Amino acid sequence: MAVAEPAAPAPSLRERVPIKPLALGAAIVAVWLLLDQRGFAIGAFWLIGVAFGVILQRSRLCFAGAFRDLILLGDGRLFRAILIGLAVAAVGFVLLEARLAPNPGFGIAPAGPHIQPVGIATVVGGVLFGVGMVLAGGCVSGSLWRMGEGYVASWVAMAGIVAGTIVANRQWAWWYDNDIRERTAVWLPAELGGYPAALALTLAGLAALYIAVLWWESRTPKMPEFPAPPPEPAFGWRDQLRQGWEKVWGGHGWSYATGAIALAVVSVFALGLQVPLGVTGGISLWADNVLGWFNASALPLKGSELLAGCTPGGAEKWFTVRTATMLGLVAGAFTASMLSGEFRIRRPRQWSRYVQAGAGGLLMGYASVIAIGCTIGAFFSSIPSLALAGWVYGIALFGGAWIGVALIRRLP
């Protein structure tokens, strides 16, 4: 689109001083300083959440879309990017785990990584979550970043997610007594006699999946990744800086693979501090805290102190690493969409979309409690933790997404 540009007027104050980025940056730092008062980790997880949100918004890394587009459109670009991210995270995680537990042969898994029990709840949770994320048009993290971008339907999905966690927290004891309690948290390094074998098997599994996705895609014409526009020549450091800024915040966004790798790096940092990325624990905790005002709290969940994964933790605490991540995610996505000029309140015109979002959210909220995590906590953080649960959950997600796609094909 070669449009002749009119002669540039003298730059106004607004153009010379980047007010918007400075204000947003200052707000993020201010909240960080406040949260830091409650503990270094909580402040740090706020920043991790902000990075999480920026990455998701800039690269449009949508986990629901990864499964859905593969099934619906034969488009595996997102799914392949996530596989790359999983491989990068696995390498980082294994280094950290080897420091936390040098002798995996003893069978005692380190406490931070997401090594959940594998059972019926994992499968049921994965299927329900898969259906829900396709119906709602985004998983839990996807709904959070689109909330920050101004999608009204995502706010409705979040209301559904909150309701789903409330219901599931009340039924948790049943799931725990009948399934979760009996199950083993299978940790590959303990089963395979060491980290090298576990990492090799994980990477081989991811590579095999990558090739399978390429084969699946080859059956329909494939949409290429959009190449970034070539940079204009830069004169001097100001131009260089401006171009760098444009690369990060410009309208073209980041590639899916850039986003997935960045997310993996952030998750490795998070595990280095305490726990890998997880979203739903924070949502569940806040929902329960509000119920606590009416003496209807259901937390802490029975037996959860012994479980790994994205658990809400104890009741009556507002600021934990999980809630800080959740808040940071929305703030980061909002910041990124403001800086790239993409923030806008967007309302679907069809009422049925709100119903879909609410129902899908409800399923996701419920599923994320019984499976101890969402696409992030029980999948993107679990496979790199060298846990079998991540694989089982991922396969179940795929099955659920398949059902979800069949459903949305029949919807108006």
Place this chain on the structure above:
Amino acid sequence: MELDVRGEMCPYPAMKAREALGKLPAGECLEVLTDHAPALSTVPWEGAKLNYRSTIEPAGRGTWRIRLEPAEGKLDQKQALAEISRRAAELSKG
């Protein structure tokens, strides 16, 4: 014919465009109004698969009008894809 999918996000703009193109009388054009940036590549691609050529015009802040018209002869899909990706990159830049 006009299809207003403002407020809809993936995959609905592309799904609805495909459905509308299926019902479109031969030789007619379809105009899709969207405010979802990813639709700038997914909708033209659905069109290209059904042999429609597309042009995109901005229609207000963060809103675009995608015009799909039947191509003369058979579209080269590979070329169409290259064109779609180049244009979507240009549009989202400006």
